[in-house]
Amino acid sequence: MAALLPRVKSKMFIFAHRKVRGLLDGEYGSVFKGSSLDFDDLRAYVPGDDVRAIDWKATARHGSPLIRRYVAVRKQNVLLVTDTGRNMAAAARGGETKKDLAVLALGVIGLLAQKHGDPVGLVSGDATGSRHLPAQSGEAHLERLLRDVDGASLSAPPSRLQGQLEYIASTFGRRMLLFVVADEVMADAGLEKILRRLRAQHEILWLTIRDAELANAEMGAVGADTFSVDDFSPLLRRLAGSPAVARSYAEAMQRRDGERSAMLRRVGISEGELGSSADVMPALFSLLERHRRGG
Structure with a gap:
């Protein structure tokens, strides 16, 4: 099995020249404002x-x-947080799988953290439970974390990121930097409550991986329909091609995105988003800069 960290490093060099990588490193260094x-x-x-x-x-x-x-x-512990349920095996907006984009984003943050001497750990999981790999240093350890994230598949249990957040709230007492990579989760009272609790103790950065567009059902094989990985219900091409359905879908997704963004703003968490591997470096830079400036 090919190593994941070299892939992350190559993407960093492909999508960002040296000056941008230096700026990204500087933004990371300014994130944690301890006492x-x-x-x-x-x-x-x-x-x-x-x-x-x-x-x-x-x-x-x-x-x-x-x-x-x-x-x-003092150094900070960085905790990478992500869903490894079957939602992350779905296609992102650019056609790549969400787990592949998560590996890239988490890998970049992990490399930045290690450059600054910050140990990196991981909390991942699905609706059935959470896993914790304690914070350590070294590229071999970071590779292990990324392999855990890369294990997301369509045969995995359903996703439930809130479960991982609840696990963190009940397990960790030390202040950390939480870097959350998430599906397009829906805002609700329970999620907002746990985020308020975590935000009172930790620095939190949130990166949303965008869903594939409904019209991209055409990416499937000829004559085949795509399906929702959440419940395996079919997404029929004739529906995806209906202007009325497409319009209603777009409006529903816009409401969902607006409610999630508003919830994160209320609890003081900066959010970024990406849809393809080409978005990873600019999305991370914008997210770190937004967090440093307080919004």
Whole structure:
């Protein structure tokens, strides 16, 4: 079986030149704002920076706004969180499987964490339960985590990401950075409640992998209908080709997306989204930047 980490590294080089990779590394380094911080350096203020970070004395000497940057004097544990139920074996918007995109996104964050000396662990699972691989360092360990995620298949039990989040809330007491890669989950009171509980203790970043479009039922073999991996119900081509059905479907998905985004905003969690492997690097950069700026 081919190793997964080299694939992640190759994608990083294909879809981001050196400057962008450096910026991504810098954004990662600024995410965790613990109570134990050391002054690092000054840099020019850019619109969107927290005005509370402006060093007014240095600004007066320099003649233009400068902000103070800090680094954490302690390392953080990074916990990768993802669903490995059968929903993640479905096709994403770009046609690749969701689990393949999850492996890439989690792999990039894992590599950034290890570059900063941060141990990385994983919580994954499905509707039947959760698995925890404790945080460690080293590429061999990260490869093991990615292999667990790559195990998602159509024969797996149904997905239930809320179960993994509940497991984290009941198991971990130490403050961590949670990086969640999720299907297009639906907002509800129970999910919002557990997210509020987790957000009170942890930093949380949320990346949503977008579903394939209904019209992409045409990706199936000639004469074959696709199906929902949630309950294996058929998605008939003649329905996918109906303008009325397509319009109703699009409206329902828009409502679902809006409700999920609103829920995450209410609890103070930054969300990004991607639909293909080409989206991974820009989506992660935007997500880290949005989190650093507080929204």
